Amino acid sequence: MFKTCLSGASYGRLMTIxxxxxxxxxxxxxxxxxxxxxxGLDLPTEAPDVPHFEVTTAGGVRLMWDTIESVSSFxxxxxxxxxxxxxxxxxxxPSEVDETYASLVAVGxxxxxxxxxxxxxQRYACVLDPxxxxxxxxxxxxx
Numbered sequence: 630m631f632k633t634c635l636s637g638a639s640y641g642r643l644m645t646i647x648x649x650x651x652x653x654x655x656x657x658x659x660x661x662x663x664x665x666x667x668x669g670l671d672l673p674t675e676a677p678d679v680p681h682f683e684v685t686t687a688g689g690v691r692l693m694w695d696t697i698e699s700v701s702s703f704x705x706x707x708x709x710x711x712x713x714x715x716x717x718x719x720x721x722x723p724s725e726v727d728e729t730y731a732s733l734v735a736v737g738x739x740x741x742x743x744x745x746x747x748x749x750x751q752r753y754a755c756v757l758d759p760x761x762x763x764x765x766x767x768x769x770x771x772x
Contacts, residue, residue: 644725650683650691650717652765654700654709658682661694681749693717704742715755715763723752726766730754738764746770 655661658676666672670684670692680699683691701707720726727744733756734740741763742755751767758764 644721644729646718646720646725646729648690648716649719649767650693650765651714652693652695652717652763653714654695654697656697656709658694658696665692681747691717703745703747707742713762715765717765717767720766720768722768723770726752726754726768729766730756733764733766 653661662672662674662676666674670686672684676682680702681693681695683693685691697707697709718729720729723744723746730740730744737759738756739761741757742753744752744754744766747753747767750770752770754766756764756766
C-alpha cells in the first residue's frame with residue numbers, strides 16, 4: 630500500500646490507493662480459462678454464463694475477466710485493443726473513484742470510460758495512461 634497525492638481536485642490531500650487486480654477483456658471466457666488453468670489458476674472447466682468473473686491469486690491479487698460482448702453492452706463505443714491487461718486500483722469509495730478519475734484526466738490521462746455503477750456491485754471508471762495502458766478504478770458500492 631502506498632500514499633499518493635494527485636493534482637487537480639485531489640491536490641493537497643492524501644489518498645490510500647492500492648494495486649488490487651489485473652483485468653482482461655477476452656472474446657471467449659472458456660478459451661481464456663483453458664490457458665490460465667495451465668498456469669495453475671483454479672478456474673472452472675466450463676465457463677460460467679456471467680458478464681464478469683474473477684479469482685484471487687495466491688499472492689492476493691485478483692485476476693478479472695470480462696467478455697468483449699459484456700463490455701460492449703454497457704459501452705457501445707468499446708473497441709477491443711490488441712491485448713494487454715489493465716491495471717486495476719481499488720479507490721476505497723465510490724466518490725473516490727469519481728475524484729481519482731477526474732484528477733487523472735486533468736493530468737493528461739485519456740478518458741476511456743466515465744465513472745458508472747457496474748452490475749457486479751462496484752463504481753467503475755477507466756482511463757488510458759499517457760502511453761495508452763489501461764487503468765481501471767473501482768470501489769465497492771454500498772449495500
